Each structure stands twice: as structure tokens, then as C-alpha cells.
Amino acid sequence: MSDYSSDDESNEEQYVLYKDRPEWKDVTPVKQDDIDEPVVAIDYTKKFEDCYDYFRAVVQKKEISERALELTQTAACLNSANYTVWQYRRDILKGLNKDLHAELDFIEKIIIKQSKNYQVWHHRRVLVEWLQDPVKEKHLTETVLAKDAKNYHAWQHRQWVIKTFKLFDGELEYVNTLLTDDVRNNSAWNQRYFVINNTTGFTEDVLDREIDYTLFHAKAVTENESAWNYLRGLLLHDKGGLSKNKKVTEFVENLYESGNRSPFLLAIIVDMCYEQIGDGGGDSKYSLQRAKELCEALIGKYDTIRANYWQHMLDTLQSSCKDEAGASTSGN
Amino acid sequence: MEPINIHKFAPELHRKYLSFILNGKMPSSQSTMDTNRSILMYFAVSGLDILGEIENIPKERIKSIIDWIYSLQVVNNEDLVSGFQGSTTLNTLENKNQGSNYKWSHIANTYACLSTLLILGDDLGRVNRQAILDSLKTLQLPDGSFKGAKEGVENDMRFVYCAACICHILDDWSAVKVEAMVEFILNSISYDGGIGQGPDLESHSGSTFCAIATLALSNNLDRLTKAQFVALRRWLLYRFDGGFNGRPNKPIDTCYSFWTGGSLNILDAYEFIHNKNNPQFVLMTQDRHGGFSKWGHVVPDPMHTYLGLAGLSLMGFGGLNEMNCELNITKRTSEHLKNIQ
Known part of the structure; x- marks a missing residue:
């Protein structure tokens, strides 16, 4: 019997085609019906053609057997993206009442080798659903994320x-480890949001703690879009909006005072100005004049590839101020 | 200042590369693409369309490609698996033109086949519209998203987009619960303004494109609040760093010149990053034998070749045919669709 490792070149010499296997003697292989002038054709190997000729034969009868199960293993090895192979394999696993834990081990090896394949992850998920046993899943994903976070x-x-x-x-702790490894890991920041959003929610205490955490990291690496985005995400839950959290505004002002000109820092101050001007003001720090200076700095020096955008932001703000001034004059 | 043209555009080599994918025989190492041949075909044919080369394909060849596509059509009202398959892998002389075990359509292949038929000038006359719509209906899940096939396939934003394209092309939205679909999209907007493959998932330009294009095709872009729109546009603009990436702090990659660029185009925001030098990164990923890869100096593939050409077209580069971003086909082809509707 072949096994999944039949793909290995070392085993290539011992590999026996299905047409030469005694246990398949009773089955007539079924050819693929492609047209004479093929489109996007693939030069299948003999092994591929042989395996799929027998695959078509067993699928035709929907044979539920040990040999069909073994055949799906070879078929999956030759093309692990073939979702029909996996679906048929699951139907056989069920039909034969197989040990699904063994199948979990089998698919785990493939996932580790081919971790960007939709079909193998889906197979895993269905098995976990059937077993209602998630005990190995965190470890598996951690193994994969250790290679590509x-x-x-x-x-x-x-x-x-x-x-x-x-x-x-334990998930926040895991996220912390990843962010310690790489504070620019946007997936980890997203996971942080996911955990809090689905557990405690962003209560006042949590918000305060998270703002501290984020400012700490934003200060260490000020050009990290992920941290600034997370900070903006947090402030979606602040009743005062983007521009009225004292801790944040102090941080931002101090960073700016220190001479830092991260484009993300300048952008958030521009947005704070927008918010304050839209609200009718309140904080004189966040004025049209300040927004104008910052947009000009972004255009001329700190974010030149998005110069047209910052010009647009500035134009929009100026015209909205003009409209408002116009409206209040005509109202008098 | 004149752009620094260090990487010369080689349309003739790309035509050759895509023609080879379409008409030649790919090496056996491509066997993992066997179930997605119709998608490779779409990349090749749509890429040739961007290059303005469809009219140079011999008429008989156009006919044989169209016939091949129709050989992938499944009409099976009993199991509700109608649509198009990705390949002839399960097709035999015995089950020709009839249903059989696991001979199921896949939503991405139905989308790719319908699009390719349009590009080749077909009038969709042999498409069994009602059967496709009846089956499509069964693929929508309670959360509004779509799964790819009757069983054994995941559900996410990619397949929401495929459903939207199918409805738009067939000019019939009756099979889809549009409100649930829109809710799914709105629920997938992340705290950072971008959109993930589903709720809670990380924002990604690919899923963001699928979501925005779906809203556009179903006339629901106005369901985004002003704040959502502004944040989404900002998130997309930040994906630009000489070339485009698909997520914050990820490297730039040829394919995002369309996924991100196309999203910006749909939101009328592409002009904000327009610059004569923008094509340089994509041009750098050309292979000297034709085709594009994700980064320079790696093997080219049909997807990056197609999306690289589409991305260059958005930059107004090289006299390429213009794109209809929502449908991810050229405007030439979307005009043809209007004419047959």
C-alpha cells in the first residue's frame, strides 16, 4: 500500500500505478473527457492520470471502502486543492466510521507543509466540528504562526x-508575545481587538489600560501604522471621540513637541482638528489654522506620495469652514 | 520631471505568456491548479483583453474555448448544484450533459466562466440562467455570506463577490437576500477602516475589494456611513508605498495594484495617489520571458500577470484597455454585457 509520503522522490521507484495493483483489478479506469483542443491544459504526469482515472471510477459508484480511502490520499497528495477529493474522503471516513483523531494527525502534517491552502484548513475545521474537540487547534495554529506570524x-x-x-x-498573553516579537504584526493587533471585543468589551477601565498599552508601543516605534490604527479603534469607544481623551491628546502633543513628525502622528492631529472644527470647536489647539499647517507639512515633506489626498482634505476642511461662516452670516 | 523608465514594458512578451497559459500545456507542477483551470483561463483571457488582443485570437479558437466553457456547465435542478465547474476533472463520456456524484458547480468558477464568455463575445445564450439562480440561492448562509459549493467548501467575502457578479451578469438579483449580504459586509468592517474576509477578521485589500465591489454592483455603496467611508478610503490610501500592499506592515506585491487600486477606483479616490512613477514597481516584477510575479525575481504566474496588467491599466499606462473595476473586466467587455442585456 502506498502512503501519503508516496510523493517523496525517494519512494518514486517503488510507487505502483493503480492499474498494476492487484486489489484494483476489478475496476475499469475512467478517462477524463476534455475536448480535442484543450484550454488551459496541464501536462499531467502518468501517476496523476492513473490515480484520477481510478478516482473517477470510484466516484461514479460512490464506493465507500478502505481502498477508496487510500486512493483519496494519493489524489489529495497530487492535488491538495481538489475540494471534491476532500469531500469524498470525508464521506468515506463517515461511512467507514473511521478514527477521526488519526485523520486530525494526518491533516495536521499537510497543513504544516501547505499552510496557505483553503481546502486543507477546511478539512481540519469539519473534523473539529465532528469531534467537537478543539484541544489541539491552538497548538496547531501556533506552529503555523511561528513560521509566518x-x-x-x-x-x-x-x-x-x-x-x-x-x-x-490566555489569548491576550499570546498576543503580547507576538507583539513583543514584532510590534508591527498587524494580525496580532487585530487579534487583540478581537479578544477584547468578544470578552470584556471596551469598558472605561479596559479602554484606559489599552490606551496605555498602545501609547507605550506607539512611542517606541512611532511610524507603526498598526499601533496608530489600533489607537483609533480604541477611541471609537471613547464617548469624547478622537480628540477629547486627555491621555491621548497629551501624548500626541508631547510627541509633536519632541520634534517627531511621523506621518501617522500628523494625520491623527489633522483628524482631531477635523473633529473639533466639526463639533464647533472647544479646544483651541485643534483649529483650522493648525490643520492647514499640518496638511501642508504632509504635502510638502512627510507624506508626499499622498500629497493630493492631503490637499483634498485641506480643501474640504476649508470649504466646510467657509460654508459654516456663510451659513452663520446669512442666519444673522 | 520625466518618469525614470528603468523597466521597459514588454506587452508582446505578456501576450505570449498568456497565450501559452491558454493554448499550451502547463507543466505537471501546475497540477495543484487542476480544479481551478477556469480561473486560470479567466486570468489569461481577461489579460489578453487588457492588452487589446482578443480580436487577434482566431475565430475557430474562440469557438473552441467557448465550447470548452459550456462543457463545464452543470444543470442539475434535483441536487441544486447548477453553474460551472472549475475543470473537466470529474467529466467522463458517461456523465456528459447529466448530473452525477460530486459533479457540482463552484461559485468562483461560475463567476469566472460567465466573465470569460463575455470577454470572448458570447451572448450567454446557452447559459441556463434559472438553474444557476436556483442553485445560487442555496449557497447563501444565514449570516448573509456565501459558501463556494453545495458541500465541503468554506464561506467568505470572496464568494459574496462572486455571487454579486453572477447576479449582475445575469441581470437578476432575485436569488440573493441582498439585505443580509450587505449586513455581512458591514459587519466585516474592521476597527481600522478596512474590511476582512468576515466579521472579526483582519482587514485585507482582497476582501476589501470584494466587499466594495459588491456594494457598488448592488447599488449599496451609500450604506457606508460618512465616517466609514472616510476611514476606508484612508486605509486604502495607506496601502500605497510606491507599490501597493494588502495589509498594514506587509510588503508591496503586484496583485494589490489591482485589489487596492481597484478599490480606490470604485471609491473615486485613485487620483489621490496618481503619479507618473507609479508603474515602476509593477514593471519591475515583469519576467524577462513574459508574465509578472508578486515581487521581482520570482517565478511569474497567471494571477499576478493578470492583476499586474489590470493594475497598470488603472495607472493609465501603456495604452492598455480600461478596466471596469466592479466587474474586474475591461470596459470593452462590460459594454458588450450592456448590449446583450
Whole structure:
């Protein structure tokens, strides 16, 4: 019998085509029906063609057997993105009442090798659903994320497991480890938001703690978009909006005073000005004049590739101020 | 200042590359693409369309490609799996033109096949519209998203977009609960203004494109609040750093010149980053034998080739055919769609 490692070149010589296997003698292979002038054709290997000829044959009858299960293993190894192979394999696993824990181990090895393949993650998810056993999932995703900390599939699987089985405990600590490794890891910042949003929510205390955490990291690396974005996300939950949290405005002003000109710093002050001007003011720090100076700095020096955008922001603000002035004059 | 043209655009080589994908035989190493041949075909044909090369394909060849696409159509009202398959992998002489085990359509392939038929000038006369719509209906989940096929396939924003394109092309939205679909999109907006593959997931330019294009196709862009619109536009503009990336703090990559660029285009915000030098990054990812790769000096592939050309078209570069971003086809082809509707 072949096994999944039949893909290895070292085993290539021992590999026996299905047409030469005694246990498949009773099956007539079925050819693929492609047209004479093929479109986007692939030069299949003999092994691929042979395997799929038998695959078509067993699918035709929907054979539920050990040999069909073994065949899906080879078929999946030759093309792990073939969702029909995986669906049929699951139908066989169910039909034969197989040990699904063994299947978890099997798919784990493939996921680790091919961690950007939708089908293998989906197979994993269905098995976990069937077993109602998420105990190995955090570890699996951590293994994958150790190699690529931003792997979208791994994060998606991890969030699904955490939400479905309420496994939020310890997740913030994990996020902390990742952010200590790389404070620019946007996936980890997103996970931080996900955890809080689905557990405590952004209560006043949590908000205060998170603002401290974020400002600490934003100060260490001031050109880190992820941290600034997270800060803006936090302030969505602040009743005062973007521009009225004292801790944040102090931080921002001090950073600016210190001579820092991170484009993200300048941008948030521009937005604070927008908010204050829109609200009818209140804080004289955040004036049209200040917004104008900052936009001009962004245009001329600190964010030149988005110069047209900052010009647009400035024009919009100036014309809205003019409209307001016009409206109040005509109202008098 | 004149742009520094260090990487010369080689449209003829790209035509050759895409023609090879379409008409030649890809090496066996591409066997993992076997179930997605229709999507590779779409990349090749739509890429040739951007290059203005469709009219140079011989008429007989256009006919044989169209026939191949129709050979992928499944009409099965009993199991509700109608639409198009991604390949002929499961097709045999015995099950020709009839339903059989696992012979199911996939939403991404239905979308890719319908788009390619349009690009090739077909009038969709042989498309079984009602069967497709009846099956599409069964793919929408209670949260408003779509799964890719009857069973065994995940659900996310990509497939929401495919559903929207199918409805738009067939000019019939009756199979979709549009309100639930819009809710799914709004629920997938992240704290940073971008949009993920679903609720709670990290913002990504690919899913953001799918979401915005769906809102545009279903006339629901106005469902974004002003604050959401402003934050989304800002998030997309920050994806630009000489080339485009797909997430904050990720490297720039050729394919995002369309996913991010196309999103900006739909929101009328592309002009904010317009610059004569913008094509340079994409041009740097050209392979000297034709095709584009995600970064320089790696093997080119059909997806990056297509999206690189689409991205260059958005930059108004190289006399390329203009894009209809919502549908991810050229305006030439979307005009053809209007004419047959």
C-alpha cells in the first residue's frame, strides 16, 4: 500500500500505478473527457492520470471502502486543492466510521507543509466540528504562526475555534508575545481587538489600560501604522471621540513637541482638528489654522506620495469652514 | 520631471505568456491548479483583453474555448448544484450533459466562466440562467455570506463577490437576500477602516475589494456611513508605498495594484495617489520571458500577470484597455454585457 509520503522522490521507484495493483483489478479506469483542443491544459504526469482515472471510477459508484480511502490520499497528495477529493474522503471516513483523531494527525502534517491552502484548513475545521474537540487547534495554529506570524488562514481558523469553543483564556498573553516579537504584526493587533471585543468589551477601565498599552508601543516605534490604527479603534469607544481623551491628546502633543513628525502622528492631529472644527470647536489647539499647517507639512515633506489626498482634505476642511461662516452670516 | 523608465514594458512578451497559459500545456507542477483551470483561463483571457488582443485570437479558437466553457456547465435542478465547474476533472463520456456524484458547480468558477464568455463575445445564450439562480440561492448562509459549493467548501467575502457578479451578469438579483449580504459586509468592517474576509477578521485589500465591489454592483455603496467611508478610503490610501500592499506592515506585491487600486477606483479616490512613477514597481516584477510575479525575481504566474496588467491599466499606462473595476473586466467587455442585456 502506498502512503501519503508516496510523493517523496525517494519512494518514486517503488510507487505502483493503480492499474498494476492487484486489489484494483476489478475496476475499469475512467478517462477524463476534455475536448480535442484543450484550454488551459496541464501536462499531467502518468501517476496523476492513473490515480484520477481510478478516482473517477470510484466516484461514479460512490464506493465507500478502505481502498477508496487510500486512493483519496494519493489524489489529495497530487492535488491538495481538489475540494471534491476532500469531500469524498470525508464521506468515506463517515461511512467507514473511521478514527477521526488519526485523520486530525494526518491533516495536521499537510497543513504544516501547505499552510496557505483553503481546502486543507477546511478539512481540519469539519473534523473539529465532528469531534467537537478543539484541544489541539491552538497548538496547531501556533506552529503555523511561528513560521509566518501573519498567515491569514491560521488566524481565521484560530478565531473560529476560540469563538466556537469559548477559548479566550490566555489569548491576550499570546498576543503580547507576538507583539513583543514584532510590534508591527498587524494580525496580532487585530487579534487583540478581537479578544477584547468578544470578552470584556471596551469598558472605561479596559479602554484606559489599552490606551496605555498602545501609547507605550506607539512611542517606541512611532511610524507603526498598526499601533496608530489600533489607537483609533480604541477611541471609537471613547464617548469624547478622537480628540477629547486627555491621555491621548497629551501624548500626541508631547510627541509633536519632541520634534517627531511621523506621518501617522500628523494625520491623527489633522483628524482631531477635523473633529473639533466639526463639533464647533472647544479646544483651541485643534483649529483650522493648525490643520492647514499640518496638511501642508504632509504635502510638502512627510507624506508626499499622498500629497493630493492631503490637499483634498485641506480643501474640504476649508470649504466646510467657509460654508459654516456663510451659513452663520446669512442666519444673522 | 520625466518618469525614470528603468523597466521597459514588454506587452508582446505578456501576450505570449498568456497565450501559452491558454493554448499550451502547463507543466505537471501546475497540477495543484487542476480544479481551478477556469480561473486560470479567466486570468489569461481577461489579460489578453487588457492588452487589446482578443480580436487577434482566431475565430475557430474562440469557438473552441467557448465550447470548452459550456462543457463545464452543470444543470442539475434535483441536487441544486447548477453553474460551472472549475475543470473537466470529474467529466467522463458517461456523465456528459447529466448530473452525477460530486459533479457540482463552484461559485468562483461560475463567476469566472460567465466573465470569460463575455470577454470572448458570447451572448450567454446557452447559459441556463434559472438553474444557476436556483442553485445560487442555496449557497447563501444565514449570516448573509456565501459558501463556494453545495458541500465541503468554506464561506467568505470572496464568494459574496462572486455571487454579486453572477447576479449582475445575469441581470437578476432575485436569488440573493441582498439585505443580509450587505449586513455581512458591514459587519466585516474592521476597527481600522478596512474590511476582512468576515466579521472579526483582519482587514485585507482582497476582501476589501470584494466587499466594495459588491456594494457598488448592488447599488449599496451609500450604506457606508460618512465616517466609514472616510476611514476606508484612508486605509486604502495607506496601502500605497510606491507599490501597493494588502495589509498594514506587509510588503508591496503586484496583485494589490489591482485589489487596492481597484478599490480606490470604485471609491473615486485613485487620483489621490496618481503619479507618473507609479508603474515602476509593477514593471519591475515583469519576467524577462513574459508574465509578472508578486515581487521581482520570482517565478511569474497567471494571477499576478493578470492583476499586474489590470493594475497598470488603472495607472493609465501603456495604452492598455480600461478596466471596469466592479466587474474586474475591461470596459470593452462590460459594454458588450450592456448590449446583450
